[in-house]
Amino acid sequence: MAETNKSADLPDTVDAELDRLLGEWAGDVLIGLERQETAILSGVLVLTDDLGYGWWRQLCDQFSFHRTAEFPSWPVNKEAV
Amino acid sequence: MSKDLFRDLYAVHSKQIFSYLLGRTNNKEIAADLLQDIFLKVWNRIDVVRSIPDDERLYWLFSIASNRLKDYYRRSSNRRKAEDRLRSDGKTHSDGDLSGVLAGRERFRELELHIDRLPEELRCMLLMKVIGGMNSAQIGNVMNQPPGTIRYKIAQARRLLAESLRLLDAESIGGRRGSNG
Numbered sequence: 476m477a478e479t480n481k482s483a484d485l486p487d488t489v490d491a492e493l494d495r496l497l498g499e500w501a502g503d504v505l506i507g508l509e510r511q512e513t514a515i516l517s518g519v520l521v522l523t524d525d526l527g528y529g530w531w532r533q534l535c536d537q538f539s540f541h542r543t544a545e546f547p548s549w550p551v552n553k554e555a556v
Numbered sequence: 557m558s559k560d561l562f563r564d565l566y567a568v569h570s571k572q573i574f575s576y577l578l579g580r581t582n583n584k585e586i587a588a589d590l591l592q593d594i595f596l597k598v599w600n601r602i603d604v605v606r607s608i609p610d611d612e613r614l615y616w617l618f619s620i621a622s623n624r625l626k627d628y629y630r631r632s633s634n635r636r637k638a639e640d641r642l643r644s645d646g647k648t649h650s651d652g653d654l655s656g657v658l659a660g661r662e663r664f665r666e667l668e669l670h671i672d673r674l675p676e677e678l679r680c681m682l683l684m685k686v687i688g689g690m691n692s693a694q695i696g697n698v699m700n701q702p703p704g705t706i707r708y709k710i711a712q713a714r715r716l717l718a719e720s721l722r723l724l725d726a727e728s729i730g731g732r733r734g735s736n737g
């Protein structure tokens with residue numbers, strides 16, 4: 476069945492007027508969204524470039540999570556022990 | 557390439573998701589913020605997207621959008637109530653006469669007031685069609701209702717809108733004028 480905007484119980488002229496109003500409004504809303512599009516896209520990509528899985532993986536790879544048997548060799552005040 | 561797939565997804569589906577978010581939240585800024593959140597989640601699951609057939613990706617996106625909305629409502633229910641109160645306080649009740657209405661943005665504001673007053677479900681369906689460019693089968697899949705029901709409800713939304721805009725009155729006045737003249 477073909478898609479139509481037409482409302483069965485509305486006169487043709489009212490239907491057409493409603494289509495015109497909604498069409499112009501939708502165009503205006505979408506222009507507003509397009510203005511934000513660059514910000515949204517770049518925002519997502521900047522965030523993910525910094526904090527995405529790859530970024531965290533890279534960070535974690537730099538740490539060693541193995542236990543170590545070595546104790547730090549800082550000077551110990553033996554007199555205090 | 558992940559970024560290309562992501563940009564394609566955004567180009568094809570962002571308007572549809574946005575129209576749904578706008579229909580549900582009634583606020584362009586909140587809808588745009590939620591859209592960004594949703595696409596951030598999409599980016600984080602971009603590997604999953606590859607395994608989803610093209611014709612099912614829209615519904616996968618809507619499932620993310622729906623969950624994000626629930627989360628948003630849960631977190632901001634109190635704030636939203638306050639915003640609703642403020643919004644309703646700030647609204648001026650117009651006489652709805654669009655024929656003599658101011659041009660440009662003022663007229664859009666007027667129209668938005670009337671769209672805001674539609675029941676949420678009807679508003680959402682109408683906006684998914686008008687802004688998202690979705691057909692009744694697609695909206696039906698998202699809203700879990702048969703396409704025939706969607707068509708009926710969109711017609712209902714249009715009827716309510718025409719009534720509140722007094723387009724029907726204008727029509728009958730125009731008709732009378734036409735018959736008199």
